[in-house]
Amino acid sequence: MKVKSIKEVDNEMQAQVDIWDYAFAFIPMALVKCAIELQIADVLEIHGGGMTLPELSSALGCSPSILHRIMRYLNHRGIFKQTQTGQESSICYSQTPLLRILMKNGENSMSALVLLESSPVMLAPWHKLSSRALANGASAFEAAHGEDIWEYASANPAHSKLINDAMACRARVDMSEIINHYPEAFMGIGSLVDVGGGDGTTLRTLVKACPWIRGINFDLPHVVCVAPHCDGIEHVGGDMFEIVPKADVAFLQSVLHDWGDGECIDILRKCRDAIPKDTGKVIIAEAVIREGEDDKYNDIRLGLDMIMLAHTEKGKERTIEEWEYVVNAAGFTRYTVKHIDATISVIEAYP
Numbered sequence: 001m002k003v004k005s006i007k008e009v010d011n012e013m014q015a016q017v018d019i020w021d022y023a024f025a026f027i028p029m030a031l032v033k034c035a036i037e038l039q040i041a042d043v044l045e046i047h048g049g050g051m052t053l054p055e056l057s058s059a060l061g062c063s064p065s066i067l068h069r070i071m072r073y074l075n076h077r078g079i080f081k082q083t084q085t086g087q088e089s090s091i092c093y094s095q096t097p098l099l100r101i102l103m104k105n106g107e108n109s110m111s112a113l114v115l116l117e118s119s120p121v122m123l124a125p126w127h128k129l130s131s132r133a134l135a136n137g138a139s140a141f142e143a144a145h146g147e148d149i150w151e152y153a154s155a156n157p158a159h160s161k162l163i164n165d166a167m168a169c170r171a172r173v174d175m176s177e178i179i180n181h182y183p184e185a186f187m188g189i190g191s192l193v194d195v196g197g198g199d200g201t202t203l204r205t206l207v208k209a210c211p212w213i214r215g216i217n218f219d220l221p222h223v224v225c226v227a228p229h230c231d232g233i234e235h236v237g238g239d240m241f242e243i244v245p246k247a248d249v250a251f252l253q254s255v256l257h258d259w260g261d262g263e264c265i266d267i268l269r270k271c272r273d274a275i276p277k278d279t280g281k282v283i284i285a286e287a288v289i290r291e292g293e294d295d296k297y298n299d300i301r302l303g304l305d306m307i308m309l310a311h312t313e314k315g316k317e318r319t320i321e322e323w324e325y326v327v328n329a330a331g332f333t334r335y336t337v338k339h340i341d342a343t344i345s346v347i348e349a350y351p
């Protein structure tokens with residue numbers, strides 16, 4: 001019989017511990033969703049300082065004993081700060097930067113993204129992923145819901161709002177990152193069409209920072225008809241597979257990753273038709289998968305690729321070689337890539 005080395009025994013013991021991370025992986029998501037729905041972060045923010053368990057449970061209208069257990073778990077995950085000075089009644093809970101992002105109504109809140117990904121509609125396709133892999137093709141979202149995500153959203157206003165709110169909160173972060181790290185991308189631009197621009201949050205962030213730009217927010221009719229008005233931005237409803245409104249620059253953020261190469265090439269061609277041949281450009285703000293590189297955003301990019309696998313038919317996150325293929329096939333003569341300190345990179349393609 002082969003005798004195991006101490007290292008082998010240690011690795012096996014570690015595996016016995018690690019497996020619980022996978023079996024219990026849904027718990028942090030469920031608890032963060034619960035914290036958002038209870039508006040724990042909002043109540044702590046309004047209160048200002050630390051709150052005791054009786055104060056917090058009475059403000060939230062929650063059972064103190066259940067809230068105590070929820071808060072103990074969230075504290076263990078580092079989601080908020082807890083200080084204790086003896087008995088249970090003297091436990092004090094206070095705000096952290098992470099909890100502030102989980103406010104339902106905060107300016108930099110990302111809670112809508114958690115509410116979208118943890119919704120039963122978005123969770124159902126994950127149960128179809130192995131059948132998708134075995135059948136090699138059919139979309140997991142379609143297997144779960146009988147139609148693709150965009151058809152589903154146009155027939156379900158509540159889910160469309162969930163998607164738009166989630167995309168809006170991360171669009172604001174993504175656009176701010178581009179403006180902070182690569183403002184040159186927007187120099188000398190008179191007009192910009194945001195293709196698949198959602199509720200216009202990206203353009204609102206852009207025209208606030210670059211008020212000389214006239215923005216055209218272009219998306220499906222059911223999306224733009226509920227988009228809030230903003231000076232300097234015109235909302236246009238339509239289909240990017242048919243025609244894209246004309247502008248100096250066409251901008252695509254987190255849109256192409258929803259589609260397969262064939263569709264990306266069609267969308268990029270429509271964008272190329274929309275811009276001036278001599279001075280125009282298409283800006284693509286998307287993740288670039290960098291295999292083998294230990295970048296702090298790699299985990300998010302690879303996770304996003306799994307989201308595309310679960311929620312779209314042919315969507316995927318792309319390596320730079322895969323981006324080069326679609327950009328060249330759409331007829332652009334050259335492109336540049338700017339990696340910024342964010343999940344997304346900025347690819348500029350010239351006609």
Ligand SMILES: C[S@@+](CC[C@H](N)C(=O)[O-])C[C@H]1O[C@@H](n2cnc3c(N)ncnc32)[C@H](O)[C@@H]1O
Nearest residue numbers: 167171196197198219220223238239240253254
């Ligand atoms: C993942 S969201 C990205 C939204 C936004 N660009 C952002 O960064 O948050 C993709 C957007 O593409 C839009 N879309 C899907 N099909 C479209 C089509 N055929 N024409 C125009 N927009 C479309 C969706 O309605 C959605 O708003």
Ligand SMILES: COc1ccc(-c2cc(=O)c3c(O)c(O)c(O)cc3o2)cc1
Nearest residue numbers: 113116117170254255300304307311343
């Ligand atoms: C920094 O953490 C994050 C960055 C980005 C995202 C994210 C980006 C998307 O484009 C995206 C998306 O298109 C989508 O359909 C979705 O369901 C989630 C999503 O997340 C998340 C976290």
